[in-house]
Amino acid sequence: MKNHFTAKLEIIGINPFVFLPEEILTVVFESSGKNKSPIPVKGTVNGKEFKQNLVKYKEEWRLYINVTMLKDSPKRIGETVDIFIEYDDSERKISMHPDFEKAINENPVVLKNFEKLSSSRKSELIKYINHLKTEKSIQRNIQKIIQHLKGETEFFGRKI
Template sequence: MSVDFTIHFQANLQIIGINPFVLIPPHQLAVIFNQIKKNKGVIKVLICVNGGEIFPQTLLKYKGDWRLYINTKILPNSPSRIGELLDIKLNLDFEDREIKMPIDLKGGLEKNPQAKEIFDNISPSLQKEIKRYISNLKTPQSIERNVKKAIEFLLGNGSFIGRKSISKK
């Protein structure tokens, strides 16, 4: 993928909890807001750190600051590199990031109308999290096993994707 980056800055890698991130300089943030015509919600971007690969990422406001999280895919060993000055290039990302319903999950929900009704009424972000998890599984056995776990989770039995219940992480 070739990208002509419009935003370029350097920032020190910081951490909040276990999550490495950089703060966007105010003048670069103004450029982003002007380009996207908003300054609320999440902002999809493409990011390149230290001349590496290009990754989709989301810029979001947390505890009053706009943060660009730097995971270990974007920057290997990022949690151990806190304080490092990073060279960041980014662009807005207008591509659709919708995660399609995995066919096995769709089939499992169709076989269990109660679970399907619950799935249809949970938050879009939790729906996306469940679909993403199932979509990233490799073997038919793990897909089948985890679809069953997802159905049970939706019905209030057991945990799934690091959650003990639908309402709270």
């Protein structure tokens, strides 16, 4: 089957990943029309569907395998996994929580600093707020991020 391969689960830092065979990379590059990181992909790991980004790190293309893709993946290093992968051309825009968007737009300094962030950092902040469960934690963390975007505090060890 095209775009299907097996690979040994490896780890870098705390992140499990697999290397992709050159012939699979070539197919993904051709279908995506690019060979620069990140490339949105979809497929299966051991039969379970996933959506992920294919990324190049230290001159090597890697598919990071998180715990939603493969249960207990950090504990399974060395295991051979069965993978199907293809370019994902679906829209992946993440909607911003309305209160977060309002808070950013209320302050010109905050808006300017948010717009200067890399798209991956913006996405990280948006996803962080979107994954919070209670209204109280959403509001508390929106305020923390706003303070961060004003340059007053660090957020996850980063400064503006």
